[in-house]
Amino acid sequence: MVKTLDDLxxxxxxxxxxxAAHKKRMLAEVRAYKLxxxxxxxxxxxxxxxxxLSISQKRVSEIERGQVDFTKVDTLRRYADAIGGSLRVEVxxxxxxxxxA
Known part of the structure; x- marks a missing residue:
């Protein structure tokens, strides 16, 4: 039986x-990856x-490069790989x- 993040x-x-706050931060980063x-x-x-968005082009570039304040999606991907899983990202x-992704 597959366990969800909520189950764990x-x-x-x-x-x-x-x-809950950590989960929210992680999910927000997943949504931003590979935009x-x-x-x-x-x-x-x-x-x-x-x-x-009324922001600078530089900020858009930073977001697209993963320069955010919380966990990077790459970290989540490596974590998923480490536990035998995969990361799925949808927009x-x-x-x-x-x-x-």
């Missing part, structure tokens, strides 16, 4: 609030995205879902 967290002793490929597939430039745009 429920079995682990510790602070449930801290675990460049999706952006390019949609024929958008970093400047297009930056203007839409939903409208009604379409794209597997990006």
């Amino acid at each position: 967290l429920a079995e682990r002793r510790g602070n449930p609030e801290a675990q 460049r490929e999706l952006r390019e597939m949609l024929a958008l430039t970093q400047t297009d995205v930056a203007e839409t 939903q745009v409208g009604d379409e879902t794209y597997l990006i």
